[in-house]
Amino acid sequence: MKVMRLFIDTFLLFIMLQSAASSAPHSPLFPWCQLQGKFHLNGMHKAGDLVLGGLFEMHFFSLFPDLLFTSEPQQPTCHGFDVLGFRQAQTMAFAIDEINKNAKLLPNVTLGYSLYDNCVELGIGFRAAMALISGEQEQIMLDKNCVGSPPVLGLVGDSSSTRTIAISSVLGLYRVPMVSFFASCSCLSDRKRFPSFFRTIPSDAFQVRAMIQILKYFEWTWAGLLVSDDDYGLHAARSFQSDLSWSGGGCLAYLEVLPWGNDPRELRRIVEVIQKSTARVVIVFAHESHVIDLMEEVVRQNLSGLQWLASEAWSTAAVLHTPALMPYLGGTLGIAIRRGEIPGLRDYLLKIHPNVNQFWEFTFQCRFAPPPAGWVENGGTLCTGEEDLQSVETEFLDVSNLRPEYNVYKAVYALAHALDDMLKCEPGRGPFSENSCATLQTLQPWQLVYYLENVKFTTSFGDQVSFDENGDALPIYDVMNWLWHPDGRTEVLNVGDVRTLAFNVEELRLDEEKIFWNFDLKQPTRSMCSENCPPGTRMVRKKGEPECCFDCIPCSEGKISNASSGCPEGFWSSPQRDQCVLKQTVFLSYEEPLGICLTAASLLGTFICAVVLGIFVYHRRTPIVKANNSELSFQLLLSLKLCFLCSLLFIGRPRLWTCQLRHAAFGISFVLCVSCILVKTMVVLAVFKASKPGGGASLKWFGVSQQRGTVLVLTSVQAAICIVWLVLSSPMPHKNTQYHNDKIVYECAMGSAVGFSVLLGYIGLLAIISFLIAFLVRNLPDHFNEAKLITFSMLIFCAVWVAFVPAYISSPGKHADAVEVFAILASSFSLLVALFAPKCFIILLMPERNTKKAIMDRGNKNTAQH
DSSP, X not given: OHHHHHHHHHHHHHHHHHHHHHHSOSBTTBOTTOOSSOXXXXXXXXXXXXXXXXEEOOEXXXXXXXXXXXXXXXXXXXXXXXXXXHHHHHHHHHHXXXXXXXXXXXXXXXXXXXXXXXXXXXXXXXXXXXXXXHTOOTTSOOOTTOOSSOOOSEEEOOSOHHHHHHHHHHHHHTTOOXXXXXXXXXXXXXXXXXXXXXXXXXXXXXXXXXXXXXXXXXXXXXXXXXXXXXXXXHHHHHHHHHHHHHHTOOEEEEEEEEOSSOOHHHHHHHHHHHHHSSOOEEEEESXXXXXXXXXXXXHHTTOOSOEEEEOTXXXXXXXXXXXTTHHHHTTOEEEEEOOBOOTTHHHHHTTOOTTOHHHHHHHHTEEXXXXXXXXXXXXXXXXXXXXXXXXXXXXXXXXXTBSHHHHHHHHHHHHHHHHHHHHTOOTTSOSSGGGOXXXXXXXXXXXXXXXXXXXXXXXXXXXXXXXXXXXXXXOEEEEEEEEEOTTSOEEEEEEEEXXXXXXXXXXXXXXXXXXXXXXXXXXXXXXXXXXXXXXXXXXXXXXXSOTTOEEEEEOOTTOBTTBTTOOOTTEEEOTTSSSEEEOEEEOOOSSSHHHHHHHHHHHHHHHHHHXXXXXXXXXXXXXXXXXXXHHHHHHHHHHHHHXXXXXXXXXXXXXXXXXXXXXXXXXXXXXXXXXXXXXHHHHHHHHHXXXXXXOGGGGGGGSHHHHHHHHHHHHHHHHHHHHHHHHHSOOEEEEEOSSOSSEEEEEEEOSOHHHHHHHHHHHHHHHHHHHHHHHHTTTSOTTTOOHHHHHHHHHHHHHHHHHHHHHHHHXXXXXXXXXXXXXXXXXXXXXXXXXXXXXXXXXXXXXXGSSHHHHHHHHHXXXXXX
């Protein structure tokens, strides 16, 4: 807010001055070309056909006098010569000199420059920018008609995002192009606010994403963020907060804003926050002056064991490479501006004239005459102008690590190439109204904006330069690492780079073998709020904490650690909950104990039926076999054998044919069995009636043919029920997942519950009728009658199937098949034992009772008793 308020006040002041100058009458009080008051600006100038402007930090700070307004206000003074800022300005001068010597680029056109020092002060930088675009260059005296050197066509600078925002906002109103080499705030990509702004440094939005790539590469999901209290830092903080969670790169443990100036209390509080946090990675998105103040407090509190991640503003700052700081900052990883090479720059820098007083005095630690009071007396030397630059070690001449300078170089060449393209325009084929072109005499700054948007060239270092739709350069950064040698030497190594590929995907390339880690194990530190959950557990966020902070609880059934949506269909979690495995398919199998027992019981029942049938066939002429209707007995034994065998259809993997056949075979076999029993009972009743006077006619209806016909008709009804069921809604195999979560029950879907109910109901109806008739004739003479045995067998039969219904309904899956098989076997055994065990006992063990006389005597005895 303070910055914007200062900008607005300065801008309004400028408009008022311009308005007053343009509206005042031509008089000695209001001369057309005279500035109201003198405002001295430090600068470098060179005349030319076309002039480019530049804004650079050639001093570290400025001092403003007290504004009492009782006398003429004094000018602010700049202090602390910045040799690197001066080198950046000299790089622009070199680039323009090189372009003027290039016959292929801007032939017959001489470029000039006008470069100003902003003294790291918005007001001074803004005033310099206004002087440049309005033609009020102090070294060029304008005549009374305001004729002189033309205003600049474009500016290179500024280095600060805050100053650039203010200056570019005004330049955008006049569509004057401004190409910054160091202002990286992502807010400057807003084309509506800054329509004529360009830059050769990537946007901070990309720098933030580049840092996130580093965090993800080393799996640092828990980091602290420190930012400067300006547009550079605050916009970066917003980008981090949005991009970090969106990309899944981690969470911020804390976010602190570094104060301007040395505020010991606030710095102490911030360092205490860092110390208390479990985050071992600290990202600092600030200027080197902020970092210097911060690191002094870090050393004071002896806060070591941290991994620092530096933004491009301080990632290569030599001022931090001190023996006191390197135990803490050694191993720092940082994002740095792309390094480049500028051939011939060092030779150009060696030609600096001694008349550049401040540079010469700073470099040789001398003073030109007249020196300050006491300078010579205190051992100071006087500058002679004959000093040799090559004889001193100065960072000014070190061109091995050109980064901001390389961006300045590209910015100047971008403007030059745009001017060259503009002046090469063929009349009648230009981009402006009526296909016109700009000429050297008529060109306007806004016309240069059009060509800047389309400029594209390659530097001698091999880098391609162009601007996207937002005026941003192609995003690429170097990744730097601070190497701390055992002998105390410090070296900043390039260990990789980050660049944007197609579809805005960032690619990080690192040479891990080159990276120096300032930790005992010489390995990357771990920085997590919560350790990764072990297999078989899942994350549960801690209430009120970022998403990177969580507890681990066991996974629920059907889910595993790395699949929040659960296992896919047909799969289930393993007992350890660490992987999805195929669900077990279960059915009543021949291999399991239950299936083996039921199969054995079925075969045993079949075998017994065969043995009994053999006994009856062998003894078919004996009285006991004849007396009990041998043909129906044979039919009954065969039907019981079928009942035993049909139970095998319920065991094994369900298939279409077994599903369709099992209930049909079961229903028809049991109806055949019960029909035989019913007919036997009816025959007993008929024989008894025929034995009475006048009852002989009853045997006509129960002859052999009628017995066979009755059995056939009753069985055919069940066959018809089965056929209708199979045609309308046939049973079929079905994989049921409702009974068990971790198992698939392979069963036969009934198809129609009505069909199954009718089938069972018909069997039950015949069984009840047989039971009732047998019960009525249970006390008839024994030599005519087996009604007692039939009554007993039917009682057991009905009891089994009455118990079967609730048991079948409540038994899921294969257990339902087991219940049905058990009911079949139990009812079959009850009939077999109840009806045939007494007869076999007599035939085999008591043959003396298997005679006609014995049977008749017993019948007469029973009759006498009744």
